[in-house]
Amino acid sequence: MRAAAAMLKPLAALLIAAGLISIVLLALGASPPRVFAALWEGACGTPIAFSDTLVKATPLIFCGLAIAIAFQGALWNIGADGQLLIGALAAGALGPALTRWPHPIATAAILAAGAIGGALWGGLAGWLRAHRAVNEVIATIMLNFVAAQILSWAVHGPLIEPSRAFPKSAAIAPAAELHLYLAPSRLNLGILLGVVLALACYLYLFHTATGFELRAFGRNPRASAFFGLPIAPLTTRTMALSGALAGLGGAVQVSAITHRLYEAFSPGWGYEAIAVALLARLNPLAVLPTALFFGALDNGAQAMQRAQGVSPVLVQVIQGLVIMILLAFDTPAFAGLREFLTRRPIEPAAPVPVGAETRDA
Numbered sequence: 001m002r003a004a005a006a007m008l009k010p011l012a013a014l015l016i017a018a019g020l021i022s023i024v025l026l027a028l029g030a031s032p033p034r035v036f037a038a039l040w041e042g043a044c045g046t047p048i049a050f051s052d053t054l055v056k057a058t059p060l061i062f063c064g065l066a067i068a069i070a071f072q073g074a075l076w077n078i079g080a081d082g083q084l085l086i087g088a089l090a091a092g093a094l095g096p097a098l099t100r101w102p103h104p105i106a107t108a109a110i111l112a113a114g115a116i117g118g119a120l121w122g123g124l125a126g127w128l129r130a131h132r133a134v135n136e137v138i139a140t141i142m143l144n145f146v147a148a149q150i151l152s153w154a155v156h157g158p159l160i161e162p163s164r165a166f167p168k169s170a171a172i173a174p175a176a177e178l179h180l181y182l183a184p185s186r187l188n189l190g191i192l193l194g195v196v197l198a199l200a201c202y203l204y205l206f207h208t209a210t211g212f213e214l215r216a217f218g219r220n221p222r223a224s225a226f227f228g229l230p231i232a233p234l235t236t237r238t239m240a241l242s243g244a245l246a247g248l249g250g251a252v253q254v255s256a257i258t259h260r261l262y263e264a265f266s267p268g269w270g271y272e273a274i275a276v277a278l279l280a281r282l283n284p285l286a287v288l289p290t291a292l293f294f295g296a297l298d299n300g301a302q303a304m305q306r307a308q309g310v311s312p313v314l315v316q317v318i319q320g321l322v323i324m325i326l327l328a329f330d331t332p333a334f335a336g337l338r339e340f341l342t343r344r345p346i347e348p349a350a351p352v353p354v355g356a357e358t359r360d361a
Contacts (some may be wrong), residue, residue, distance in 0.1 A: 042303020057295030062249025079140025081270025087247020090117030107289025116245015126239025
């Protein structure tokens with residue numbers, strides 16, 4: 001019941017955003033039902049389309065979980081994109097050397113490399129926050145740019161492919177590739193790994209002592225410090241865990257999809273995942289459907305443009321509206337409006353019969 005109630009606000013925000021977008025489409029002379037039907041057809045209309053939606057949702061699941069874990073502890077990790085890039089860089093650097101390894105061990109090694117790389121990058125921001133009082137918002141944003149520049153340097157320099165003709169790395173060994181399913185789609189085991197990690201993150205947050213400490217620190221840092229919680233280790237450990245999840249998402253992309261590194265590796269998954277985590281109300285299990293929703297929007301945008309001539313930028317407008325409406329639901333003004341609308345009217349007192357006061361006296 002509690003989980004269902006928690007999803008009412010995101011669903012209401014989605015419906016309101018759809019209504020506002022419909023008004024805009026009508027003003028532009030487009031048919032809202034046809035536009036939304038084209039969006040649905042491009043995202044879920046065929047098994048191949050739906051599998052591609054799952055593929056697009058996979059990095060959003062990993063980054064959404066990373067952000068949800070950090071935000072639960074009031075650690076504003078804006079660096080999931082950089083952590084994903086460092087995880088991909090670690091996986092892409094190790095991948096070509098795994099030629100003679102058995103497939104299960106090679107895939108485990110390349111995924112572990114991505115998780116370790118992301119953990120080190122996220123843990124760095126956590127250490128700066130815990131021991132040098134550096135605001136993690138500033139630190140993670142700056143580290144995003146550093147990660148992008150390191151990746152660019154690597155594919156132009158030490159990791160460039162043997163012919164040195166293009167700024168990309170050598171392909172990873174076939175033994176390190178995650179197998180694809182439902183060809184010609186790129187569906188792979190990464191989506192299953194994301195589901196397992198969502199369940200693990202939920203159990204960690206709500207069924208372990210460390211998860212309780214993290215949530216307590218997020219609700220009231222002063223009280224947590226007063227009662228003796230290990231704030232500095234908790235901060236560093238949480239940011240490292242958050243970075244590991246994002247870095248693992250980068251390794252999955254290298255192992256299953258791209259098989260190599262190149263510039264502009266991420267189209268902004270780490271930033272889009274902030275919206276995913278917020279829409280999920282920082283619940284790891286709710287990250288799965290919200291990531292699927294955003295993946296469907298991304299996958300259906302091109303079909304919507306081909307069928308109805310509507311710019312795919314409309315998808316970004318929908319995403320922004322959903323988040324703005326959801327945030328508006330948490331404002332004091334909305335709380336006052338809800339209290340006013342749900343207030344029960346005061347029933348008038350029953351009339352007193354004439355002469356009743358005299359008899360009672």
